[in-house]
Amino acid sequence: MKRAELYAQLPLLMRRLFTLGLGAAIAFFVFWYMGGHNLWGHFLGFCLKITAFFYDLRFVPGDSEHAAILHHMFIEGGPASGIDLEFKINLLSAHMVEVVTLLAMWPTANRMAHLRLALWCLLFTVLYQTFDVLIQLHVQEIGPKLATRFEVMWEYDGSLWYKFIRKLSNFDKFILRYWAGFPIFLCALVLDHFTSKRLKITESGKKKN
Amino acid sequence: MIGQNEETSKIKAFFQEYRAEIKFVSIFTIGLVIAFLLVNNKRFADNFIRPITVAETFVASKVLNLIGYPNRQEGAFLSSANEKFFRMEVRNNCNGVYESIVFLMAFIAIQIPWRRKIGWMSFGFFLFHVINELRLITLFIIGRDYSAKTFVFFHETFWNFALVIMTLAIFIFCAYQVSKAPSSSVESPLREADA
Numbered sequence: 001m002k003r004a005e006l007y008a009q010l011p012l013l014m015r016r017l018f019t020l021g022l023g024a025a026i027a028f029f030v031f032w033y034m035g036g037h038n039l040w041g042h043f044l045g046f047c048l049k050i051t052a053f054f055y056d057l058r059f060v061p062g063d064s065e066h067a068a069i070l071h072h073m074f075i076e077g078g079p080a081s082g083i084d085l086e087f088k089i090n091l092l093s094a095h096m097v098e099v100v101t102l103l104a105m106w107p108t109a110n111r112m113a114h115l116r117l118a119l120w121c122l123l124f125t126v127l128y129q130t131f132d133v134l135i136q137l138h139v140q141e142i143g144p145k146l147a148t149r150f151e152v153m154w155e156y157d158g159s160l161w162y163k164f165i166r167k168l169s170n171f172d173k174f175i176l177r178y179w180a181g182f183p184i185f186l187c188a189l190v191l192d193h194f195t196s197k198r199l200k201i202t203e204s205g206k207k208k209n
Numbered sequence: 210m211i212g213q214n215e216e217t218s219k220i221k222a223f224f225q226e227y228r229a230e231i232k233f234v235s236i237f238t239i240g241l242v243i244a245f246l247l248v249n250n251k252r253f254a255d256n257f258i259r260p261i262t263v264a265e266t267f268v269a270s271k272v273l274n275l276i277g278y279p280n281r282q283e284g285a286f287l288s289s290a291n292e293k294f295f296r297m298e299v300r301n302n303c304n305g306v307y308e309s310i311v312f313l314m315a316f317i318a319i320q321i322p323w324r325r326k327i328g329w330m331s332f333g334f335f336l337f338h339v340i341n342e343l344r345l346i347t348l349f350i351i352g353r354d355y356s357a358k359t360f361v362f363f364h365e366t367f368w369n370f371a372l373v374i375m376t377l378a379i380f381i382f383c384a385y386q387v388s389k390a391p392s393s394s395v396e397s398p399l400r401e402a403d404a
Contacts, residue, residue, distance in 0.1 A: 003226050010385040017378060025370065030381070033362075065361060092368050101374070170249050174307045178369050186234070193223065 007199030009107055016105035025097050032093050033064055040096075041067050041089040044129055051130045055137070064090045071137045078150045085140045087133050091177060098181020099125055106185075115194065120188035120195075128180050132172055139169040229320050234350060237318035244310040255303060259285075262304040265338070269299075269345040287349055295353040305341035310374050314335055315380060333379045340375060344368045 032040075038061040045059030048069065058071045068086040077082065097123050108114040140146055142162055224231065247253055262285045270282035272303045279290040288296040316330040348368070 003230075010381055014378065014381050014385065017381065022374070029366065039212055065358065088367065093366060094224075094373075097366075098373055101377075165244070167249065171242070171245055174249070174302050174309065175245060177310075178373070179299070179311055181373075194219065 005048040006167070008124075008180060012107065013105060016099070016107070021101040021105035025101045028100045029093075031056050032096075037067050037089050037093070038062075040092070041069070044089070044092075044133075046127050048133060051126075052134055052200075056096065056132065057133075059089070069137075070131050071141070073108060073141060073151065075146065083146075083150070085137050085146070089134050092129055092132070094178045095180035095184065096125065098179070099184055102181065102185040107203050113192075116196065117188055117192050120191050123187060124187045128184055130175065132180075135169050136171055139165050163204075187192070214252070233318045233320060237314050240314040240390045241311065244314060245307075248306060248310060258301060258304070258306055261306060262299050262301065265304050265342065265345065268342055269349065271307075272342065272346055273349055276346075276352065280349070287345075289349075289353050293353050295349070297349055297352055297355070298346060304339055307375070308341070308352055309334060312376050312379075315376075329379070331396055332350075333376075336375070336379070340372060344371075 004102055018081065018084075026088075028036075041059040047080050048055070048057050054115060059067070059069050061067050065088070067089045069089065070084045072082050072084055103118055103121055106114075106117070108117060142165065247257060266282055266285050266287060270280055270287055272384055273280050273287070281288045281290050285299045286296060287299070290296070313330065316326055316333070319326060348360065350365055351363050
């Protein structure tokens with residue numbers, strides 16, 4: 001979509017936000033709380049096994065409050081059977097609903113274009129969620145709370161790595177988790193902009209400006 | 210097959226066409242990171258953010274007392290003052306500060322003259338905090354009178370999404386208002402700022 005066309009559609013976008021966007025968001029929440037979180041959890045668990053193969057991760061289904069991605073690990077001085085760090089799957093719904101809302105309200109040329117945009121969104125959503133899960137589990141793994149929980153000595157060395165990871169995880173926890181839907185959608189739009197032009201060229205067999 | 214030159218020119222054309230938008234995203238991202246580092250700093254949080262949280266809790270407490278939900282406020286804690294015991298803490302991420310910096314940074318980054326955006330920015334910021342007060346009040350009522358599951362739904366899902374929808378609506382509305390203003394070019398509300 002050209003820039004001028006995009007700005008000309010602002011009133012339409014406003015209308016669509018409260019009709020299609022809101023409708024899609026409600027439908028998403030119904031899906032999510034009626035068990036969709038477990039479906040997504042299994043899917044994300046599968047993706048995590050590929051993208052984060054170096055981590056021992058598994059998804060444990062349950063109701064929306066308890067379904068979680070678990071990371072099994074051992075700590076020195078902790079239980080011999082190891083411990084599970086958890087990341088609650090329900091935390092992911094906040095930015096997913098943004099992607100669904102934006103996708104529903106966004107005008108595209110045809111259904112195929114919409115589907116292609118949805119697939120890009122799916123890709124970036126999974127990539128962000130991989131980052132979200134890994135960063136939150138890693139900060140638990142190296143932070144003092146875990147040691148306090150199991151009453152083991154945690155030698156805080158004030159390392160730059162820990163400080164960086166803690167800041168990054170806080171940024172993710174307080175801001176990204178609730179707003180990541182927008183950058184995800186933006187990345188999908190940019191990538192779609194380039195790939196869709198490429199497809200047109202390939203289909204017609206001619207080079208266009 | 211696309212040649213290397215054509216691929217490069219396509220990227221170049223994209224950067225030229227969407228120059229203002231790329232500038233917007235860059236300023237927004239850098240501003241957001243700086244604002245976050247400031248808000249997330251312990252000393253700043255203790256001296257500036259904590260009083261905001263306590264003030265928001267105080268307002269929520271007064272409104273709740275006024276509408277028939279007797280409660281006591283101690284710092285950032287709200288406790289019910291009758292037989293139905295419920296205690297709620299307004300934490301650092303429940304005071305609307307993080308949402309506000311996202312909203313304000315978007316307005317700082319938008320490339321329109323300050324005299325035109327300051328009004329919308331102030332109105333949006335005020336509305337943001339009114340909605341956040343409404344959020345605290347309803348969460349207290351839900352926590353006191355309904356199940357923990359209902360509280361979690363409203364706390365983690367409903368109000369977050371309500372704030373996001375509101376931000377998006379205000380932003381699209383402002384962009385539209387700016388685009389139809391007589392002195393602006395219709396197709397480009399995110400254009401370069403007036404000198």
